[in-house]
Amino acid sequence: MALWRGFQTYAVDLATKVRGRLGVSLYERLDVRQLAAVYGLSIVSFDQLSSVSEAVHYFTETHTRQLSGFVAQVDSQQVILINPAHCDERIASTITHEVSHCILCHESKLRLTGEQACLSGDPDQEDEASWLGGELLLPREAARRLVFRRVDEVDAAAMFGVSIEMVRWRMNICGGRQMQRRAR
Numbered sequence: 001m002a003l004w005r006g007f008q009t010y011a012v013d014l015a016t017k018v019r020g021r022l023g024v025s026l027y028e029r030l031d032v033r034q035l036a037a038v039y040g041l042s043i044v045s046f047d048q049l050s051s052v053s054e055a056v057h058y059f060t061e062t063h064t065r066q067l068s069g070f071v072a073q074v075d076s077q078q079v080i081l082i083n084p085a086h087c088d089e090r091i092a093s094t095i096t097h098e099v100s101h102c103i104l105c106h107e108s109k110l111r112l113t114g115e116q117a118c119l120s121g122d123p124d125q126e127d128e129a130s131w132l133g134g135e136l137l138l139p140r141e142a143a144r145r146l147v148f149r150r151v152d153e154v155d156a157a158a159m160f161g162v163s164i165e166m167v168r169w170r171m172n173i174c175g176g177r178q179m180q181r182r183a184r
Contacts, residue, residue, distance in 0.1 A: 002124050003131060011128075015135035018103065026139040029161045032095040035136070039102045042077060043095060045084040069094040071101065078102070089163040096136050100129040137162050138170040147176030 016026065022038060024030055036043055068090060069082040080098045082091050106125045138160050146156045146167075156167045171177060 002127050004124075007128060008131065011132045011135045012140055014103065015132060015139055018136060019139070026141045027145065029159065030096070030136055032092045032099070032137075032161075036080060036095055036099050039099055040078065041071070041099060041102060042079045044074075044079050044081050046081060047084050069098060071098050087163075089157065089161060089166070092161055093133065093137065093163065093166060096133040097129050100132040100136065101125065104128055104132060134166065134170055138166060140170070140174045143167075143170040143174035144176035144179075147171050147174065147180060 018035070019026060019030065022030070022034060033043060067083055068086060069080055071078055071080050073079075080095055082094055084091075086094070104125070106129065107122065138156075142160070151159075153164050153167045153171070156171075157164045160167070
């Protein structure tokens, strides 16, 4: 990831403030739809777009892994369009990633979030949005607590409404596993 020096600490502080604004502690599941609403973003599923049924079919039936979601300007409102073919955990991650662009005041343009990452957009901004999104969903301090309490990854994923992959990533970067190894 190409993050500027100090961004990770900045993201921890920013995520803590955002969660505080929502009345959610670092150890609770984040309601991503509430998060989007606070930042003035509506969420619309691809299957709600009847006027573009061929494209909807392409992404929800034929190539479900190709596109997770994106932000688009609809009339005077910014909307996060999400792929309903994805599991709830992936949708939560997509929503949080896209809201993170807004929180970070990133350049507003169409961003297509695909299987690996956004398909368009500045790579540095994509890395920042991914990092902040992870911090919002599963804060570093919560991940560290889960490691020290030896909470199973599946249980942790269920507690925070995220994927097992997200739990592994956050547990690996929080420093908790490394501290545990040193203590042995």
